Amino acid sequence: YKMINAKEILNNFCGKTPIFPLPDFVMFPKTAYSFNVFEPRYKEMVSDILKTNKLFCVNLKKDNSESEIYNIGTLCYIIESEKLDNGNYTLIASGIKKIKINNIDKTNSYDVAKLDLIEDDNTVVEEQLKRKKLINKFISLVASSNENINLNIIDTSMISTEMLTNLGSLILPLENEDKQKLLELNDVELRLEVLCQFLDSELKVESDLI
DSSP, rough: OOOOOOHHHHOOOOSSSEEEEEESSSOOOOOOEEEEOOSSHHHHHHHHHHTTEEEEEEEEETTTTTSBBEEEEEEEEEEEEEEOSOOOEEEEEEEEEEEEEEEEEOOSSSSSEEEEEEOOOOOTTHHHHHHHHOOOOOOHHHHHTTTOOTTTTOOOOSHHHOOOOOOOOHHOOHHHHHHHHHHHHHHHHHHHHHHHHHHHHHHHHHHHOO
16 A cells, blocks of 8 residues: 555645445554445545545445434545446555534535544553454454464554554454444543453353364
8 A cells, every 4th residue: 555644645735525335344543444335325435535635434234324413523535546447446545534524515416424532542541562462363263264364464563553443443344333432432442451351252152162
């Protein structure tokens, strides 16, 4: 992935962006994800934001609701986009910052929201120890489900604890509501601890099954 400069991107943020509400996905800051956009109004949204600052926000839809969403989500920036022959888009987007929706303008075919940026507290006490714990648990869980992956050679020293925690939150098989709760914690250390507890219980299940 291209390196992106979040500060620079946020300079082009005017306080409001389109919302891309999803029924089964919670995006986290400092992670990247690939989206397929096929609904007409969201194709229009992508076409519009590609002409401007490439920003949109991802919010989880509330259970079984067509229109209700959680008001805490993640502001995302399109790193790469491709328009397919059928008019759909594939995007790679990076989570830039956690946001809270203030109000929603429904005059377009897609919703546009006024947002507040949220700063997470990313101080972690005994950081190295907790990082190591998270990485080891994560590796043993992933390795037990796929013996082809050799994760011992991954150099995680370059990755911030916040990024590591958010990546774990993004890809681990948690319920969407639980991921939403993790996103809403304003404290990276707390998010990391909850994640470790989840991994502990998952590993226990794995060992009970063996």
